[in-house]
Amino acid sequence: MSSEYFLLFLLSLFVIGAIAIHIISRKKERPDKINAWKKFFVYFFIIHAIFLCVIFVPVLFKAICVLVAIGGGIEIVRLQVKSPTPLKWIDFSLYLSIYTLLAMLFVFFSFQSVELLILTLFAVCMFDAFSQLSGQLFGKRKIAPVISPNKTLGGLIGGTIMAILMGIIANYHSGFGLPLVIILILAVIVASFAGDLLASYVKRQYGVKDYSSLLPGHGGILDRFDSLIVAGAVIFLINFIWL
Numbered sequence: 001m002s003s004e005y006f007l008l009f010l011l012s013l014f015v016i017g018a019i020a021i022h023i024i025s026r027k028k029e030r031p032d033k034i035n036a037w038k039k040f041f042v043y044f045f046i047i048h049a050i051f052l053c054v055i056f057v058p059v060l061f062k063a064i065c066v067l068v069a070i071g072g073g074i075e076i077v078r079l080q081v082k083s084p085t086p087l088k089w090i091d092f093s094l095y096l097s098i099y100t101l102l103a104m105l106f107v108f109f110s111f112q113s114v115e116l117l118i119l120t121l122f123a124v125c126m127f128d129a130f131s132q133l134s135g136q137l138f139g140k141r142k143i144a145p146v147i148s149p150n151k152t153l154g155g156l157i158g159g160t161i162m163a164i165l166m167g168i169i170a171n172y173h174s175g176f177g178l179p180l181v182i183i184l185i186l187a188v189i190v191a192s193f194a195g196d197l198l199a200s201y202v203k204r205q206y207g208v209k210d211y212s213s214l215l216p217g218h219g220g221i222l223d224r225f226d227s228l229i230v231a232g233a234v235i236f237l238i239n240f241i242w243l
Contacts, residue, residue, distance in 0.1 A: 003055045006118070006170060010051060013166065014044055020133045039217030046224065047125055054117050065110035069103035071221040072229065075211040076202070083206050095202055105233035112239060115174045119181065120235045122170050123188040124228050127163035134158025148200040160189055187238060188231045195230025
């Protein structure tokens with residue numbers, strides 16, 4: 001799919017998402033509606049800005065990845081320093097070391113081919129967005145209620161199906177071939193889900209809802225980019241070892 005058609009395809013998916021949010025929000029209170037739309041438009045801006053950078057200004061995307069990696073580390077340190085109940089230093093050092101490794105691999109990921117970057121970013125975007133939408137529409141059985149109360153089986157299944165389906169359509173002419181596209185998307189899904197749970201687990205250790213309030217409706221850098229950081233790290237390793 002050419003760059004122009006891909007961006008148009010992405011925009012059309014956001015239109016579908018906006019319709020779904022409207023349906024979901026009809027019976028919600030006004031503050032909840034405002035927060036849902038605020039979250040939607042911030043997400044819309046972030047995703048389109050990232051894809052525009054990947055396609056037209058790759059060096060800027062690399063810079064964004066570096067800033068995200070550094071910003072996420074700062075948020076973890078900030079939690080430890082400002083928390084009224086900081087973790088034991090051995091636990092904090094472990095979490096920060098794991099994050100640092102993943103963040104470094106994520107930065108290396110930003111130097112991959114445009115085709116691989118688009119496949120990964122798009123799969124993360126679709127899985128994240130449709131997991132939330134299908135979770136709100138059909139999610140009943142919680143997967144990890146203590147760590148991440150909003151994660152449901154319906155959301156996981158819906159997000160997985162849509163990420164694979166939309167990923168295949170978006171990457172039909174990518175040159176990877178259908179089997180490899182599906183394998184890579186599945187790897188992204190597993191990594192995204194694991195990254196989200198890991199980030200949520202660390203937050204629960206500190207007893208906070210968000211890493212910060214930097215992004216309206218989303219929280220901090222790690223609240224928004226946790227899945228992408230882990231997915232990017234995993235895809236970089238797959239490309240380095242196997243592809």
